[in-house]
Amino acid sequence: MQNRITDLFGIELPIVQAGMIWASGWKLASAVSNAGGLGIIGAGSMYPAVLREHIQQCKQATQKPFGVNVPLLYPGIDEIIQIIIEEKVPIVFTSAGNPKTWTPTLKAAGITVVHVVSSAKFAQKSEAAGVDAVVAEGFEAGGHNGREETTTMVLIPAVSAAINIPLIAAGGISSGKAMAAAFALGADAVQVGSRFVATPEASSHINFKEAIITAQEGDTMLSLKRLTPVRLLKNKFFDDVQQAEASCASDEELKNLLGRARAKRGMFEGDMREGELEIGQVSALIDRIQPAAEVVAEIWAEYKATVQRLQA
Template sequence: MENRVTELFNIKYPIVQAGMVWNSGWRLASAASNAGILGVLGAGSMYPEVLREHIIKCKKATQNPFAVNVPMLYPDIDKLMAIIVEEGVKIVFTSAGNPKTWTKWLQDKGIKVVHVVSSVKFALKAQEAGVDAIVAEGFEAGGHNGRDETTTLTLIPMVKEKVEIPIIAAGGIATGNAMLATMILGADGVQIGSRFVASVESSAHQKFKQAVVDVKEGDTQLTLKELGPVRLIKNDFYTQVQELYKMSPTINDLKVLLGKGRAKKGMFEGDLDGGELEIGQIAGLIHDIKPVEEIVAEIISDFQKAKQLAVSL
């Protein structure tokens, strides 16, 4: 299954396992890479030396390429980038910031750079910054998200119309037929997050994994746009947020309610009531917790079947 994404990353299948905070440690990233896709470490939930530890363990667990995702809104970015270079990581995904900040610096050191965007405007800015590829993410996605609520179905063809670099579709993708659909719309590959949260190798707490499996349609919502849009499972913390909105809160009011470590509390420590439970809308289609190898095999099998069906229509 060779195309611009498989060639860019030297992988078997054009699939990226998203670098998600508190979910994407070395076990998940190495398992993904061993399954023929691009595994990604989520540096957003790691102190610099913790990231180094995960990179070292990932290198020992796989001989295949893997990447690090670095959300630029977090502190110690310079330290994280230095460790990435020192440990010989060859692919970096940047997000939540200006792609011009680090792209050339990384590329000068032989590192491929991919930037995550949620609009045509930012896709063009990323291309102008010289990134090697972009992840175009619709608002169905979990975690931090775009403010405009543009769906993947509309975002991908609009981005395809304007940019020339490889496009990786994200948001609402967990199956092979969804992968095919986005590629027909113009994507060169896909990034999948939520499905890999509910994997054996995910570093998420078992209670959070089960909560993802239990999600039904309508159980998630995009909120906290003033701080940084995030899609959450509707739990007690989410209810507190909605009650606060009824009082026309200031940004500081929202920050006080959010506090610190809320995402860790929910996804990593398993507090399903008071934690911030980030997941995509597609969780309503996730019904079990499986090893990464089985998830990838199922996605590829479904992709091939959907492709054959499309040809026969």
């Protein structure tokens, strides 16, 4: 398939793997890129030296384009950006911050820049900042989420009407049928997160992967809306957060509760009780762990079959 996103990234299929913390290392990114999509290394859970190692390993594992996701509010961002430029990463996805800050620097180094947004307003601001494309991520998505709580079904057509640059749809997408729906709403590609967490190549812990494939409808919920909205799989840590919010805990108390390496403890080390488990609503539709290449092929085949069925 050829469209604005495949041309922009130099990839075969308009399927992008999200750069999820504690899940998206070089093994997953290279597997997705080799399968024809765009693999992304998630820098959010990596020290600078670790990120450099993952980039170098990814270069050895694939000859195809890949990218790095960079949360702009994370500490050490200057060093992260410098490593990305030095290693000649072709594509960078930025999130959680102002795209004006680093987009000119990255573009000057010949890097394609994509910014993640949760509203049409911020999509327009990103376009004005000079990014090459945006990811519009709906309320269904796992991890940190928009305060507007706009669902993907509403967000994608709103952003599509507001910008002229290519649009990648994210949030609740794990199948070819969902991909076809996103294209019908105005997207040029889809970004898939939760389903790629449940792959052998993802660096997330097997306990977390098994929790995803057994999750049922309603097992995730958006929490910490006052501080930093994040969608979590329900467990004891989630209950502790709910109790803290219900008892009117201060922002500082909530930060302390959230900031005790909880994400690493849950998603990477496999503590299903006390760890933070960031995953999307679509986990209720994921029922098995399968290789990343299979995921890409299955989504693409179902997308084509869905389009053919609708045309008929």
